[in-house]
Amino acid sequence: MENLISFLKDYIRELPEGKKVSAAAIGFPSTINRARDTVMQSPNLAGLDNVPLKAMLEEELGIKVLIEKDVNLLYCHDRKVLNLSRKGVHIGIYFGTGIGNAIFIDGKPLTGKDGAAGEIGHIPLVPGGKLCGCGNRGCAECYAGGKYLVELINTKYSGEPISELFVRHAESPEIKEFVENAARVVATEINLLNPETIVLGGGVLNMKGFPTKLLEEKIRNCSRKPYPEESLEIYFSKDEVENGVRGAVEYARERS
Ligand SMILES: [Zn+2]
Structure with a gap:
């Protein structure tokens, strides 16, 4: 918390003359409460x-602070770039x-x-399967997330670069199954x-050689016919490091 506060204070202090911060939106890889003022649980952030958080930061910084799930901010960026409608x-x-x-x-x-x-x-994808970070067993991300790929490198392709x-x-068969599970x-x-x-994205889908076409084909295979399969509109987003920050700006702009 102290690091976050001092980072933001330094940023605000070092702005060029005439520039002013009116709000901050911050994304966390965490569960955020419904009121969006408290980070409830962050498996990877101590x-x-x-x-x-919201009240503490607003008091320290004297500006409006918004906190949100990091992927929601990523999505705000993607929907702007892809020019997607807001309805529905x-x-x-x-x-x-x-x-x-x-x-x-x-x-x-x-x-x-x-x-x-x-x-x-x-x-839940696999009964009695791998232990997930959430405490349950067999969760989808154990079979269709990057964790699975790291495990594959460690067990089957030891010493090879994950990239x-x-x-x-x-x-x-392992990679085909991974894509099937993601679909x-x-x-x-x-x-x-x-x-x-x-919108589909993230680091895994942007890895070199990821079989995007196969993923889309398998998604279509598993989607109910005739609808929603016939009307599917699937977009792939490019994974740029600034996307989350750009999305945060959009999110804050709409709410301040
Ligand atoms: Zn889980």
């Missing part, structure tokens, strides 16, 4: 859980270490009762929500 249900699914999921309804992120909606990475995994082993995750949400548009 020291933030259950801290009333739109989804974004991002395959990184885990699987991030943004669900937007009429332009706003779906939060759910506890702020924990859109945890598609934790849909070459799809280039060298696209035809292996099932996406199709699950498609069949549940019949979304207007689907």
Whole structure:
């Protein structure tokens, strides 16, 4: 918390003359409460859980502060770049270490009762399967997230660079199964929500040689016929390091 506060204070202090910060939007790889003022649970970030972050930052910085799930900010960037409509249900699914999921309804992120909606990475896929970071077994992200690829390198392709995994082993049964599992995750949400548009992205999908066509084909195979399959609008987003920050700007601009 102290690091975050001092980083933001330095940024504000060092702005050129005449420039002013009016709001800050910050994305966390965490569960955020429904009121969007407290980070509830961050498996990979220490020291933030259950801290009333919004109020603390607003008091320290004297500006409006918005906190949100990082993938929702990523999605705000993608929907702007792709010029997607706000009406209806739109989804974004991002395959990184885990699987991030943004669900937007009429332009706003779906939060759910506890702020924990859109945890598609934790849909149960394999009975009694691998132990997930969430404590359950067999969650989808253990089989369709980057974690699975790291495990594959460590067990089957020891010593090989992970960046070459799809280039060298696209035809292996393990990679085919990985793509099949990723497609099932996406199709699950498609069949549940019949979304207007689907944005797919994240580090895994942007790895060299990732079989994008095969993924789309398998998503179509698993989507219910004739609808929603016939009207699917699938977009692939490019994974640039600034996307989340650009999305945060959009998010803050709309709310301040
Ligand atoms: Zn899980």
